[in-house]
Amino acid sequence: MVDTLTLAIFGAAGKTGKQAVRQAVSRGHTVRAVEKSWPDTDDLPERVDRRTANVIEDDLAPAIDGCDAVISCIGLPLTAGTALSPPPLYTESTKRYLDAMERCGVSRIVVISASFVVTRDRGPMAFRAAATVALEPIFTQMGEMERLLRASAVDWTAVRPGWLMEGDATGDATVTPEVIAPDLIRTRHGDLAAFMLDCVEAGDWIHRTPAIGRKEAEEAESAARLLREIAL
Incomplete structure (x- = not known):
């Protein structure tokens, strides 16, 4: 039986964050859901x-103090502005997480990175080319986030999904070290959230960068669909 945990989940109103909050509550955990601003209706428990x-910008200690672990589900929207010159979301947040965790005595953090930090050799060729050109600054920043974690004293895990898509947890996603399997490209938000929670509960993949993906329907993996989603 898994001990009940108190979790600080950042980016809690986003697609992966909502999944993480709902699943954490369903597993019996206490959740602090953290967002920059909350919508009028957030559809959370x-x-x-x-x-x-x-x-x-903020001191994150008040949100983290008293928690057993931090789960970061933050992400940048795919717009022309963020792709060309992304704000320092991944790097600055990581610095602030680490500072607050040290002061609050919290040692465990799981964050979202991307398989594309280490390879572009996944998915249709047209998608690979477009992602490399359009999103290189974001992938570079994720790589710097990973370097900050490696240099820290905390028990970190940086999960590297493939190209994210809508969908609840399936229970049959494939987890591999470092990068998603060669025949995969997609990762469901629900599967990603479930795996992040698994890492916290079991203490698995500490100081490592596991990748998670799943074989999806042909249409979801098609070049046309992927390019529509990456269009800026």
Whole structure:
């Protein structure tokens, strides 16, 4: 039986964050859901402790203090502006997580990185070319986030999904070291959230960069679909 944990989940109103919050509550954990600002309706369980914090600007200690672990589900929207010159979301948030964790005595963090940090050799050729050109600054920043974690004293895991898509957890996603399997390209938000929670609960993949992906329907993996999603 897994011990009940108190989790600070950042990016809690996003697609992966919502999945992580709901799944954590369903597993019996206490959740502090943290967002820069909350929508009028967030569709999260009533007993979730909603907090507000800007991960680039604010002291994150009040949101993290008393928690057993931090789960970061933050991400940048795919717009022309963020692709060309992304704000320092991954790097600055990591610095602030680490500072707050040290002061609060919290040692465990799981974050979202990407398989594309280490390889572009996944998915249709047209998608590979477009992703490399359009999203290189974001992937570079994720790589710097990983370097900050490696240099820290915390028990970190940087999960590297493939190209994210809508969908609840399936229970049959494939986890591999470093990068998603060669025949995969997609990762469901629900599967990613479930794996991040698994890492925290079991203490698995500490100081490592596991990758998670799943074989999806042909249409979801098609070049046309992927290029529509990457269009800026």
